[in-house]
Amino acid sequence: xxxxxxxxxxxxxxxxxxxxxxxxxxxxxxxxxxxxxxxxxxxxxxxxxxxxxxxxxxxxxxxxxxxxxxxxxxxxxxxxxxxxxxxxxxxxxxxxxxxxxxxxxxxxxxxxxxxxxxxxxxxxxxxxxxxxxxxxxxxxxxxxxxxxxxxxxxxxxxxxxxxxxxxxxxxxxxxxxxxxxxxxxxxxxxxxxxxxxxxxxxxxxxxxxxxxxxxxxxxxxxxxxxxxxxxxxxxxxxxxxxxxxxxxxxxxxxxxxxxxxxxxxx
DNA sequence: AATGGGACCTGCGCGC
DNA sequence: TGCGCGCAGGTCCCAT
Numbered sequence: 005x006x007x008x009x010x011x012x013x014x015x016x017x018x019x020x021x022x023x024x025x026x027x028x029x030x031x032x033x034x035x036x037x038x039x040x041x042x043x044x045x046x047x048x049x050x051x052x053x054x055x056x057x058x059x060x061x062x063x064x065x066x067x068x069x070x071x072x073x074x075x076x077x078x079x080x081x082x083x084x085x086x087x088x089x090x091x092x093x094x095x096x097x098x099x100x101x102x103x104x105x106x107x108x109x110x111x112x113x114x115x116x117x118x119x120x121x122x123x124x125x126x127x128x129x130x131x132x133x134x135x136x137x138x139x140x141x142x143x144x145x146x147x148x149x150x151x152x153x154x155x156x157x158x159x160x161x162x163x164x165x166x167x168x169x170x171x172x173x174x175x176x177x178x179x180x181x182x183x184x185x186x187x188x189x190x191x192x193x194x195x196x197x198x199x200x201x202x203x204x205x206x207x208x209x210x211x212x213x214x215x216x217x218x219x220x221x222x223x224x225x226x227x228x229x230x231x232x233x234x235x236x237x238x239x240x241x242x243x244x245x246x247x248x249x250x251x252x253x254x255x256x257x258x259x260x261x262x263x264x265x266x267x268x269x270x
Numbered sequence: 271a272a273t274g275g276g277a278c279c280t281g282c283g284c285g286c
Numbered sequence: 287t288g289c290g291c292g293c294a295g296g297t298c299c300c301a302t
Contacts, residue, residue: 061294155274172295261293275302284291286288
């Protein structure tokens with residue numbers, strides 16, 4: 005679910021709500037979520053700990069604890085966090101000494117919880133390319149001109165640029181008027197410029213509006229994001245294109261559903 | 271090397 | 287009303 009803007013929203017919320025508080029209890033209702041160490045050791049290691057700092061790398065949340073330990077939360081597709089009363093559908097609950105709980109919510113149970121001494125050698129961290137907001141136009145342009153893969157697949161390749169997923173890839177391509185099927189190395193200089201500009205603009209806009217709540221995603225207080233109302237193409241198959249009034253198409257690109265306007269996006 | 275499909279899971283909405 | 291199917295924000299693994 006969460007792409008960069010949703011993860012960034014959660015990061016800011018966590019900074020506001022859990023820094024310095026003490027974890028006094030942990031319950032895990034879906035043991036499969038805990039990838040390491042073994043469940044009992046995970047619980048023992050987390051209890052008594054206190055979040056010092058919240059980090060984000062791409063779509064992954066990293067909670068820095070004391071004594072050089074890190075609680076790593078990968079939300080995958082349907083994960084989100086809720087701070088408050090323990091919730092009925094929680095997959096895991098971290099109880100704090102102030103009586104509140106950080107609930108790990110995840111309809112599809114595809115997420116991951118890990119307790120480790122480091123995070124940089126985890127596969128889904130170490131293989132990441134540069135963060136989108138740290139990527140210069142020069143570097144972006146070089147990547148796009150060099151690669152032959154379809155542009156949408158490239159945008160979603162975390163080893164190339166970290167943080168973009170299926171919602172924002174579609175959204176950015178629509179705004180840049182580029183077909184998701186175009187081979188990366190066929191983009192012209194003005195197209196690459198427009199794409200870069202929109203990448204930064206749309207993702208910043210999404211952070212500003214607290215991410216997109218298409219289905220499950222909520223912020224830490226359980227509120228919807230504001231960005232889904234501003235999406236122009238994602239999930240709008242059969243609706244009218246806001247630019248040209250043509251019907252919006254849906255195809256599969258990189259084995260993911262992809263909406264686009266065949267008239268506007270060339 | 272790059273690409274495509276399936277697996278991992280649950281639950282929703284749709285059509286019959 | 288009930289059931290089966292397709293589909294969903296990510297990532298990894300395998301076959302080609």
